Amino acid sequence: MDSEKQYANKKKCPSSSKSQFNKNIRQQLQTLDCIRKNNAMLSSNSTIKYTRTSIQTIPHSRDMTNDLFTIEQDIPNPASVSKQPLQTITVNNDLTSPRIISTELESSIPENFENNLTTNADIPDQLRAWAIRNKITHVALRELLFIQKQIPELRTLPKDPRTFLQTQRRTILRDINPGKYYHFGLQNGIVNISEKVDLLNIPDVINVGINIDGLPLSVSSLSQVYPILCLVTNVKILLPLNIFCIGIYHGYDKPLDFNQLLEEFVNEAVNMTLNGIYINGKHFNFKISMLLFDAVAKASVLKIKGHSGYSSCTKCTQEGEYLDHVIFPDIEFIKRTDEDFVNQSDPEHHTGHSILQQIPNLGLVTDVPLDYMHLICLGVVKKLLVNTWCFRRPPHKLQSSTVEKISETLLSLVRYIPHEFVRKPRHIKEAKRFKATEFRQFLLYTGIIVLKNNLDKNKYEHFLTLHVAIRILSSDVLMKTMTDYAEELLKHFVLSSKLIYSPKILSHNFHNLLHITDDARKFGNLNLFSNFSSENYLQKIKKLLRTHNNVLSQIVHRLSEENNLHKLPISHKINIGSFRCAKEYNNGILVNDTSDPQYKEVIFTNFKLGLNLQDSCCRLKCNSVIEIVNFAYCHKLKEVVVIGHIYNNVYDFYTKPLSSSIIGINVVGSLNESYSYWPLSKVHQKLIRLPYKTEFLVIPLLHTSEML
Incomplete structure (x- = not known):
C-alpha cells in the first residue's frame, strides 16, 4: 500500500521523468501535425495567429496542457473583440482531436495586456515580455522554446532561455x-x-x-x-x-x-x-x-x-528629554x-x-525630507490607533465593545471601497499587522466615520485636526492656498497631544510633525517625497528570488x-486628461441625444469610473455630486458622455477644525429622480462614497483631481 501511495504522489508531481518528457514532446509534435493539416483545409483568407490567450495560459511546469497553440479563424478587429466571443480551435488535453471553445478575451488575460503590446512588437518580443512579467522559470521557458522550434516562423528563436532573455552572464561582486x-x-x-x-x-x-x-x-x-x-x-x-x-x-x-x-x-x-x-x-x-x-x-x-x-x-x-523614553516636549x-x-x-x-x-x-x-509613510502612517497614526486606543492600558484604551463596534463599521465599508485601494478595511484586532497604506486609508478616509461617536469629543476633534492637515498637504490643489493653515493645525495637534494624552506621547515622530510642512513647501505634496513607491519596488525585488542560494x-x-x-x-505613457472606454454593452439607461455604443467603465490615467457601487460616484466641475448610471455616445456633442443623477441636500460632515465642504467632504442626501448627461471633460474628481446613517458621506480621492 505504501508503494502505491508513493506512486500516486509521484504522479501528482509536476516534474516528470526523461522518458515521460520525451513522450510528451512526441505527442506535441503529433499535435502540431494535426494543426498543420487543419490549417491546410482552411480557406485562403484564413490566418494563423498565436493568440494572446495561448501565450497567457502557458503553464509554468513541464506538464504542458491546454492552450499552448490556437488557430484563429476570421479574427475580429480590436473594436469588436468585446462584442463577440473569440472562436478558437484549441489543442485538447488528451491530444486526440481539436475541440471548439468559446472564450472572452478579457477573461483570459490581464486587463491591460492588450495595451502593453506595442503595435510593431513581434512574437519573440511579446513572449520575452510575457516570460519576465509572469516570472517564468528558465526550466519552463527552455521547454517552451524547444516546442516552439517546431514552428517554422519561430525556428530562429534560441534554445537557451538565457540567450532569449539576454540574461547577464557575468556578475562581478x-x-x-x-x-x-x-x-x-x-x-x-x-x-x-x-x-x-x-x-x-x-x-x-x-x-x-x-x-x-x-x-x-x-x-x-x-x-x-x-x-x-x-x-x-x-x-x-x-x-x-x-x-x-x-x-x-x-x-x-x-x-x-x-x-x-x-x-x-x-x-x-x-x-x-x-x-x-x-x-x-x-x-x-x-x-x-x-x-x-x-x-x-x-x-x-x-x-x-x-x-x-x-x-x-x-x-x-x-x-530631547527622558521620560521613560526620549521625548521632545517643546514646539519652539x-x-x-x-x-x-x-x-x-x-x-x-x-x-x-x-x-x-x-x-x-x-x-x-x-x-533630506521627512518620510510621510514612516513618520505619519506607521508612526503617529499607528501610535494612536494601536498603542493608545486599542491595545494599551486605561485611561485612553477604548472598551472592548467600542473596539468591536469600530471594527464592525470598518468591515461594513468593504463593499464601498473603490478599486484604487488594493487593501480593504480589516478588523481592528489585526491593526498591529496593518500596512502603511491601511493606516493612510484610515487617516484620510475611513477613520472620520468609524471613530465618530466612538471617541469622546476632544479626542475625535484632535484626530480631525491631523486628518485635515494631512489631506491639505497631500493635495497640490489645497496646498496652493492652505499650506500655512495646515502648519498651524499640526502645531495645535502636537500641543493638544500633550494635554489630551500625556507628554510621553511626544516622541520623535510627533515632534517632526512640526517640520514636515517645510518639506512640503519645497518638494510638493507629501506623496511626491514619500517612500510608498520605493517600498513597492523593494517587494518587487523580494519576489524576484526563486531560491535563497546565490x-x-x-x-x-x-x-x-x-x-x-x-x-x-503604450499604457505607461502619460497623457494628462485622456481616457478610454471599456466593457461595451447595450442595455443601459439612456436619455435624450444618447445611444450606443454604451460602456460600463471609463479609465482615466490613474483612476477608473464605473457603474458598480464602489466606482460610480464623482464630483463635476460645477461642484455637483452625481451617481453614475451609464456611459454612452451623445449625438449632439459627438462624444462619450456620463449619464447620472445629482445628489440633493449636500451639507458638511464636520465643522471643526473647518467646514468639511472646504476640502470637498460632504454628506449627500436623496438623489434627483431625473437623469442628465455631462461630457467626461466636466468630471472633476472621483469620490469614495460611504454609508452614513440613511445618507452617504462622500470624500474626494486625493490623487484624482490633480490628473484632470
Whole structure:
C-alpha cells in the first residue's frame, strides 16, 4: 500500500521523468501535425495567429496542457473583440482531436495586456515580455522554446532561455563587510529610462531622488538586502517605470560602513552633477534633488544619532528629554542649516562624516525630507490607533465593545471601497499587522466615520485636526492656498497631544510633525517625497528570488532581463486628461441625444469610473455630486458622455477644525429622480462614497483631481 501511495504522489508531481518528457514532446509534435493539416483545409483568407490567450495560459511546469497553440479563424478587429466571443480551435488535453471553445478575451488575460503590446512588437518580443512579467522559470521557458522550434516562423528563436532573455552572464561582486555588493550604475539607469520616453519630454535638468532602505528576505534567517534606488522625479512616466536600482548589497547583517557601500554611487553622482549626461547625443544637466530615508537608514547613511537619541532631530537643534523614553516636549526650536551639518556645529548630532557630502549642490538637511509613510502612517497614526486606543492600558484604551463596534463599521465599508485601494478595511484586532497604506486609508478616509461617536469629543476633534492637515498637504490643489493653515493645525495637534494624552506621547515622530510642512513647501505634496513607491519596488525585488542560494546573483540576473525590455508599453505613457472606454454593452439607461455604443467603465490615467457601487460616484466641475448610471455616445456633442443623477441636500460632515465642504467632504442626501448627461471633460474628481446613517458621506480621492 505504501508503494502505491508513493506512486500516486509521484504522479501528482509536476516534474516528470526523461522518458515521460520525451513522450510528451512526441505527442506535441503529433499535435502540431494535426494543426498543420487543419490549417491546410482552411480557406485562403484564413490566418494563423498565436493568440494572446495561448501565450497567457502557458503553464509554468513541464506538464504542458491546454492552450499552448490556437488557430484563429476570421479574427475580429480590436473594436469588436468585446462584442463577440473569440472562436478558437484549441489543442485538447488528451491530444486526440481539436475541440471548439468559446472564450472572452478579457477573461483570459490581464486587463491591460492588450495595451502593453506595442503595435510593431513581434512574437519573440511579446513572449520575452510575457516570460519576465509572469516570472517564468528558465526550466519552463527552455521547454517552451524547444516546442516552439517546431514552428517554422519561430525556428530562429534560441534554445537557451538565457540567450532569449539576454540574461547577464557575468556578475562581478564587490566585498562590502560583512556582505557583497553589485553596482548597476546610475548613468546606465538614466539612459535605460530615456529609451522609454520621447527625448522631447525630458527636461534640460534631470532631477532624481535617492532611496536607501533595508529589506529582510526571510523571517527564518538574517538574510537581507540594501538596494540603492533612484526615482526620476520630473520625467512624465508612470510608476514603477521611473524607479531603478543603482546598486544592491546582500549580507546577513547591515553594512558596517555605509560610506564604503556608497562609494561607487557617489563617484558617479559627482561626475554627473558636474558634467551632466549625454543621451543620444543630447546633453542634459543632472541633479539629486532629495534623499529619501526612514529614520533608521538616515542615521546610518548620514552618520548621525538615531531616532532615540537626545539630539536626533534632523531639522532642528532641540534636545530631547527622558521620560521613560526620549521625548521632545517643546514646539519652539532653532532650525538646522546645510552649513551647520557640513561644519558639524552640533557635535552631539553627528557620529561621523558622510561620503554624501562630496556631492555638489546637495544639502544634507534641506534636501533630506521627512518620510510621510514612516513618520505619519506607521508612526503617529499607528501610535494612536494601536498603542493608545486599542491595545494599551486605561485611561485612553477604548472598551472592548467600542473596539468591536469600530471594527464592525470598518468591515461594513468593504463593499464601498473603490478599486484604487488594493487593501480593504480589516478588523481592528489585526491593526498591529496593518500596512502603511491601511493606516493612510484610515487617516484620510475611513477613520472620520468609524471613530465618530466612538471617541469622546476632544479626542475625535484632535484626530480631525491631523486628518485635515494631512489631506491639505497631500493635495497640490489645497496646498496652493492652505499650506500655512495646515502648519498651524499640526502645531495645535502636537500641543493638544500633550494635554489630551500625556507628554510621553511626544516622541520623535510627533515632534517632526512640526517640520514636515517645510518639506512640503519645497518638494510638493507629501506623496511626491514619500517612500510608498520605493517600498513597492523593494517587494518587487523580494519576489524576484526563486531560491535563497546565490541571492545577489539572482537579483542581478532578473533585473538585467527586465532592463533589456527596451520597448515601452503604450499604457505607461502619460497623457494628462485622456481616457478610454471599456466593457461595451447595450442595455443601459439612456436619455435624450444618447445611444450606443454604451460602456460600463471609463479609465482615466490613474483612476477608473464605473457603474458598480464602489466606482460610480464623482464630483463635476460645477461642484455637483452625481451617481453614475451609464456611459454612452451623445449625438449632439459627438462624444462619450456620463449619464447620472445629482445628489440633493449636500451639507458638511464636520465643522471643526473647518467646514468639511472646504476640502470637498460632504454628506449627500436623496438623489434627483431625473437623469442628465455631462461630457467626461466636466468630471472633476472621483469620490469614495460611504454609508452614513440613511445618507452617504462622500470624500474626494486625493490623487484624482490633480490628473484632470
